[in-house]
Amino acid sequence: MIRIVSTTSTLAGSILLLAFVCLASTAVYAEWQTLKEDGLHDPLNPALQWLQNPGDALGRMPSDSAGNKVDWVRAFEDGYIRPRSSIHGEAEVKQLDTEIIMNDTGSLPRVMFPHKPHTRWLDCENCHEQIFKSKAGATPVTMSKILEGEYCGVCHGAVSFPLTECNRCHSVPLNGTAKSQ
Amino acid sequence: MKKYDENVVLAIVLLLSMVLVAVDLLTTRDAHAEYGDVVINKYSEAAGMRPVVFPHWFHRVRFRCKVCHADLGFKFEAGGNEINMLKIIDGEYCGACHDGDLAWSVENCDLCHSGAPGTPTQVHESTLQKLVAPTGGKATE
Structure with missing residues (x-):
């Protein structure tokens, strides 16, 4: 084989190849299961061909590491x-x-609940007064109740980001300047 | 500058690539688009139909949560709503949109009744489901 490339360009080529593989790997990682293969739909149902596969819609959205892999x-x-x-x-x-x-989070970072992203999706009455009292601190929220599907667990762990994402809620360091509300 | 043997460099890069691809293939299975999919099998199979699969992801692209959970009265609980075909035809629950105008109408049975037979009512891939049965049953495989 005639060597027409110098060592330097081989190195550069190799790095490019590696970069390409890394990019391709991100694409592969973001793949979603098709309805036929997801174990939930009946693969023998002929109507599946008319239904949108998740990847076709979700693949175009900002990605996340948990849940639907969509932010x-x-x-x-x-x-x-x-x-x-x-x-x-x-x-x-x-x-x-x-x-x-x-504030009552034991040794874990405090929880910060932002109303803004929640009120974009939900109406006040979805949470108040049945799931949460409007008065801050008046609702006895515990992690075990949340894990059982109560309070935040009504949505988180079912359709909003899962309960394995501890730091997204427990986001305020204990020695932080947060004040009780 | 130190000279590298290009064959060695190429071999290392190819090996690295293969490792990356292998890792990818193994991790792809972690992606579950059906997180939040609700299976409703309260009456379906008893009536000879496949269970219903409700894809939350598809609906939340188009509607805010409050449209169904406040305006239409869907409770936040899989199986917690007394949904039947009569109510749907009457414009309640799914029938508020699935009327042949905004979304497909009730004649398209298989589009909603699309679940694998034997799948119980559940929120698929929920944290609770994973904690209670980490190895999963039929529906979580």
Whole structure:
């Protein structure tokens, strides 16, 4: 074989190849199972061909490491999706931009609950007053209740980011400056 | 500059590539788009139909949670709603949209009744499901 490339360009080529493989690997990682293979749908159902496969929609959205592998809050904020606020179009949306700090977290970082991303998706009445009292600190939230599907666990761990993502809620360091609300 | 043997460099890069691809192939299975999919099999199979699979991901692309969970009255609980075909035809629950106008109508049975036979009512891939049965049953394989 005639060597027409110098060592330097071979090195450069190799690095390029490695970079390409790394990029390709990210693409492979982001793949979603098709409905036929997901173990949940009946592969013998002929109507599956008419249903959208998750990857076709979710592959275009900001990625996340858990759940659907989609950062739904960012997808909404950055305009990847524009979910309607009522069946037939737009209705008034009550937005709230306050943060609640939960201090009673033992040795774990405190919990910061941001109203903003929640009120983009949900109506006040979805959480108040049945699941959570409006008065901060008046609801006896515990991790075991959450894991059983109560309080935050009504959505988190079922459809919003899963409960294995501890740091997303427990985000305020214990020695931080957060004040009780 | 120190000269490298290009064959050795190439071999190392190829080996690294293969390792990366192998890692990818192994980790791909972690991606579950069906996180949040709800299987509803309260009455379906008893009535000779496949269970219903409700894909949360598909619906939340188009509607905010409050549309179904506040406006339409869906409770936040798989199997917690008394849904039946009569109510749907009457415009309640799924029937609020699945009326042949906004979304497909009730004649398209197999589009909703698309679940694998024997799958119980559940929120698929939920943290609770994973904690209770980490190895998974039929539906979590």
